[in-house]
Amino acid sequence: xxxxxxxxxxxxxxxxxxxxxxxxxxxxxxxxxxxxMVGALPFGLIFGSLGIAQGFSPLQVMSMxxxxxxxxxxFMAVGLVASKAAIWxxxxxxxxxxxxxxxxxxxxxxxVRHLPQRxxxxxxxxxxxxxxAVMDLRYRERxxxxxxxxxxxxxxxxxxVNWNIWTLIGVLVGQNFPEAKNWGLEFAMVATFIGIVIPGxxxxxxxxxxxxxxxxATYFNNLDYKIGLMLGALAGVVVGxxxxxxxxxxxxxxxxxxxxxxxxxxxxxxx
Amino acid sequence: MAENSISxxxxxMALINLVIRYPVYLLADRFRFPALIERAxxxxxxxxxxxxxxxxxxxxxxxQAQLDWHNPFLDAAILTVIIxxxxxxxxxxxxxxxxxxxxxxxxxxx
Numbered sequence: 001x002x003x004x005x006x007x008x009x010x011x012x013x014x015x016x017x018x019x020x021x022x023x024x025x026x027x028x029x030x031x032x033x034x035x036x037m038v039g040a041l042p043f044g045l046i047f048g049s050l051g052i053a054q055g056f057s058p059l060q061v062m063s064m065x066x067x068x069x070x071x072x073x074x075f076m077a078v079g080l081v082a083s084k085a086a087i088w089x090x091x092x093x094x095x096x097x098x099x100x101x102x103x104x105x106x107x108x109x110x111x112v113r114h115l116p117q118r119x120x121x122x123x124x125x126x127x128x129x130x131x132x133a134v135m136d137l138r139y140r141e142r143x144x145x146x147x148x149x150x151x152x153x154x155x156x157x158x159x160x161v162n163w164n165i166w167t168l169i170g171v172l173v174g175q176n177f178p179e180a181k182n183w184g185l186e187f188a189m190v191a192t193f194i195g196i197v198i199p200g201x202x203x204x205x206x207x208x209x210x211x212x213x214x215x216x217a218t219y220f221n222n223l224d225y226k227i228g229l230m231l232g233a234l235a236g237v238v239v240g241x242x243x244x245x246x247x248x249x250x251x252x253x254x255x256x257x258x259x260x261x262x263x264x265x266x267x268x269x270x271x
Numbered sequence: 272m273a274e275n276s277i278s279x280x281x282x283x284m285a286l287i288n289l290v291i292r293y294p295v296y297l298l299a300d301r302f303r304f305p306a307l308i309e310r311a312x313x314x315x316x317x318x319x320x321x322x323x324x325x326x327x328x329x330x331x332x333x334x335q336a337q338l339d340w341h342n343p344f345l346d347a348a349i350l351t352v353i354i355x356x357x358x359x360x361x362x363x364x365x366x367x368x369x370x371x372x373x374x375x376x377x378x379x380x381x
Contacts, residue, residue, distance in 0.1 A: 191368030236318025
């Protein structure tokens, strides 16, 4: 064997080893995400059939899951359309509900800033509660590796494909069983949101924020365009923040605590 | 809402989600939150989700509040809060919450 040959062989070997570790990262990412995919299953199913029951077309329901890819905002939108909210209110609510994703991105950004934009874009667009939980754990336990972004990508794709499959099945159920409306699905969203909120109420300011938001939103419930929702959310955030500032001095950096401690990462919906 | 305003709604929601999720990665190094905003963001999920839930269970059928024990939404929501507080498990909360709601509605002859 000539020197050039062996160099080439070594290169090919290294190449296949690195491919292998890419595949391995993807496999591990998918495996770590799998329990959360199972957890998202009922919500996809419920969302699909609820959308049909509320009078959305199958194409509309599917395009929400394909392009919006945010369970809590999708549920909220379907509910608000049914209660005749104005389009800008639904957009504003989408923005506020999903602001938490900005926190997730801020948390993970140090692990993706070396990547080109063609990587950063899909990793941002598909960043959900579940994938954040998976990646946060992975980076903390094993740090970043050369192909860690393949792990991240696999988690994203797993969640996205899973969410759309179960939405589609939900759509088919909703179409074939119009009485699905009476299965109590309208309570599903309430139960889901309660299950997300309660475990996250870990400090008195968080409790105060939630209670204030609920009371204010209820008090202003009959205002047009569901403005009560906005007022309630705003009042809750202000009360929570003020109490938090009194509890912890303002010069203490918020980032010194895990910034998402207001949110139960392990007990989140499909996001 | 008309057919094409639903399409507009969905398009807008998709864009809003990108506007929230992408800029931090896009700008990477140049991005830093003011500490106060970061702190306020911690309260957003709990405040928003609760502002959706509470009116939904107190006003289940239109503009008339139903603050009584014959409102299955209200009873089931209270039970669901207790279940969630005890189990801290999302899936168990949904399953038992839904079961409680269906049983209560059947009980009240809904």
